[in-house]
Amino acid sequence: ALRSLEKRGSSFSFPTVKADLNTLLEQMKTSTESRIGQVQQALWSGATAQQIFDATKIDPWFIDQIVLINEVASWFGGLEEIEVASLKRAKQNGFSDSQLAEIRGVTEESIRSLRHNHNLRPVFKTVDTCAGEFPALTPYHYSSYEQFTEVVPSDRKKVVILGSGPNRIGQGVEFDYSCVHATFALKESGFETIMINCNPETVSTDYDTADRLYFEPLTLEDVLEVIHAESQSGELVGVMVQLGGQTALGLANGLEAAGITILGTTPTDIDRAEERGKFQQILDQGHLLAPANGMATNLAEA
Numbered sequence: 001a002l003r004s005l006e007k008r009g010s011s012f013s014f015p016t017v018k019a020d021l022n023t024l025l026e027q028m029k030t031s032t033e034s035r036i037g038q039v040q041q042a043l044w045s046g047a048t049a050q051q052i053f054d055a056t057k058i059d060p061w062f063i064d065q066i067v068l069i070n071e072v073a074s075w076f077g078g079l080e081e082i083e084v085a086s087l088k089r090a091k092q093n094g095f096s097d098s099q100l101a102e103i104r105g106v107t108e109e110s111i112r113s114l115r116h117n118h119n120l121r122p123v124f125k126t127v128d129t130c131a132g133e134f135p136a137l138t139p140y141h142y143s144s145y146e147q148f149t150e151v152v153p154s155d156r157k158k159v160v161i162l163g164s165g166p167n168r169i170g171q172g173v174e175f176d177y178s179c180v181h182a183t184f185a186l187k188e189s190g191f192e193t194i195m196i197n198c199n200p201e202t203v204s205t206d207y208d209t210a211d212r213l214y215f216e217p218l219t220l221e222d223v224l225e226v227i228h229a230e231s232q233s234g235e236l237v238g239v240m241v242q243l244g245g246q247t248a249l250g251l252a253n254g255l256e257a258a259g260i261t262i263l264g265t266t267p268t269d270i271d272r273a274e275e276r277g278k279f280q281q282i283l284d285q286g287h288l289l290a291p292a293n294g295m296a297t298n299l300a301e302a
Contacts, residue, residue, distance in 0.1 A: 002036070003096055004198040004217040006165055006247060010037065011096070012066075014073045014103050018045035025055045039063070044070050069093065077103040084118040087111075091120065091145045097221045112221065122225050123149035124214070141214045143225060151212075153233035156192040159263065160227060160239040161210070162248035163197025165218045178243035183210050191237065196226055197244075218247050220254040227260060238263040242270070249274065 002011045024042040028035050039052055049063045072093045079086055082104070090100055097111040104111070115121065122143035130136040141151055161182055164175035183193045195210035198217055212230075216222040223239075230236055238261035241248040252267035265273075272278045276295050283290045296302035 003219060003222075004166055006218070011099065012037065012040045012069060012073075014044060014070075014077070014099070021045045021047055025051060028052070028055050031056075036066075040066050040070065043067055044073075073099075073103050076100065082114065084120060087115060087118070088120055088145060091115070091122075096219070098219075108221075120145075121228065123147065124151045124226075124229055126150040127215075141212065143214075143216060143222065149229065151229060154192055155234045157190070157235045157237055158192040158194055158211075158230060159186050159237050160194040160196060160223075160230065161186075162218060162223065162239065162241050162244040162251065163195060163199065164244045165198060165247035167199050175243060175245040175248075180209055182240060182243055187211070192234065194226070194230055196223055218244070218251065220251055220258075223251060223255065224258055224260075227255075237261070240264060 005011075019041050021042060024038050024045065025047065028038040028042065035056065039056065039058070042052060043049075043063075043066055049060060049067060052058065052063050053060055072090060072095070076082075076086065076090050076095075087100075095103075097115070098108045101108040101111045122145050124141040125144050125146070126136070127140040127142065128136050129140065161179055163179050179195070179197075183195065186193050192212070193210040194212045194214070196214045196216055196218065198215055200215070214226045216226060227236065227239065239255060240263050241252045241255070242264050249270055252262055252270055256262055256267050272282060276293065280290070280293065
């Protein structure tokens with residue numbers, strides 16, 4: 001859930017330099033959106049569960065779960081060599097490739113390559129939207145590092161659509177609208193539609209929109225695993241990234257580098273349209289009029 005927020009610093013981190021414990025204990029006395037991160041960092045820096053409870057009055061059961069996460073991180077960081085069983089244990093405890101890379105001081109790509117070399121990938125479980133009364137025709141799926149997948153194979157041609165990610169006030173309606181209508185158009189053209197999104201408050205995640213829905217963080221790791229799972233049956237035509245806003249656009253280069261077909265506008269042209277300096281060059285080359293503009297990367301340039 002924290003990884004789905006897409007906010008810098010929202011996920012748990014495991015720095016080698018510990019934070020100031022007294023400052024964290026004082027900060028967490030006030031309930032804010034940053035409190036859970038402060039709790040994790042305080043425990044990582046040596047605080048006891050009792051100190052956390054005294055400062056926050058959070059139920060000790062929840063504090064113990066964060067203690068467990070930190071214990072696994074410390075154990076994983078102290079391994080002389082990463083074996084597949086150790087990596088699987090870490091993944092079963094919810095660690096992303098990027099978090100494991102931070103703990104080990106290596107690259108995210110090296111952790112992912114190690115997983116894939118050992119065929120260590122998540123399976124996808126099903127949220128039964130009909131509570132077992134009758135077969136669910138439009139189930140939701142989520143990843144888990146267990147043994148058996150519950151996704152029913154399909155031999156149809158399919159297209160993956162990336163949604164706009166977590167809910168943000170005043171943003172996302174236009175992206176959701178675009179994703180929904182792309183889904184409808186693809187269905188009318190005979191394609192099976194696969195939606196990846198992590199926001200339950202959107203039309204794109206309604207039960208009757210896409211043929212299949214994956215509630216996953218919109219990160220390169222998670223999207224690649226869904227694509228791999230869907231590629232095991234039927235024909236994956238490609239992925240649409242242009243309709244989910246900045247969240248989806250930001251994954252275009254990584255997906256292309258992984259050999260995934262990007263449908264529609266290419267990642268290169270997406271970058272030309274998004275990067276103000278490159279777009280201005282296109283306008284200049286075409287002798288097209290535009291308001292005076294520029295880019296500032298610091299206060300002095302602004």
